[in-house]
Amino acid sequence: AQSVSQHNHHVILSEAASLELGCNYSYGGTVNLFWYVQYPGQHLQLLLKYFSGDPLVKGIKGFEAEFIKSKFSFNLRKPSVQWSDTAEYFCAFSPAGGRRALTFGSGTRLQVQP
């Protein structure tokens, strides 16, 4: 069955700390990969996406993610977090060329302390 595992449910960091959120997916074929973010009181927004090509993708607000095919991973990183990054982060994928509905992880709540 298709699934996404996000290992950290709740992360607390101080401002300027580095961030890495883990994401592993379970699927045997080619995938499109996504990170979505939900800021408090707001709806889900796309942070970044990977379809093909360079496995290191850059998104908005200084976030990046690296696709490692051999590890079925798509970890999200940011070198220096800000208080405004406090949000819930969701990793998701869809089979490339297949049904476009997304399979989501359960989310990681990031709390950045000033």
Next chain:
Amino acid sequence: GAGVSQSPSNKVTEKGKDVELRCDPISGHTALYWYRQSLGQGLEFLIYFQGNSAPDKSGLPSDRFSAERTGGSVSTLTIQRTQQEDSAVYLCASSPRQVQETQYFGPGTRLLVL
């Protein structure tokens, strides 16, 4: 431009009643998705509409759930004889023909079944 809109934003109903949730996708978007997010869970795919094709209903949890999309635009998700386990946030997303893999989410409808 306007994003995906959903109504109502909140709905409280009694067990056994029927509810209708509405989604207005971004104008011109050909694909429309419904997901639900239960407390502490990731998003769960429900149903997918693409143009005039038959919808993909593979995610609907029971035959109490149904959805329609009229005129290729507005969609209504109907839950009949609601149960307490139906309590969740119901999210709608749409995507354009040109970049069908990228989904834009609405603010959701928070449903509480008493």
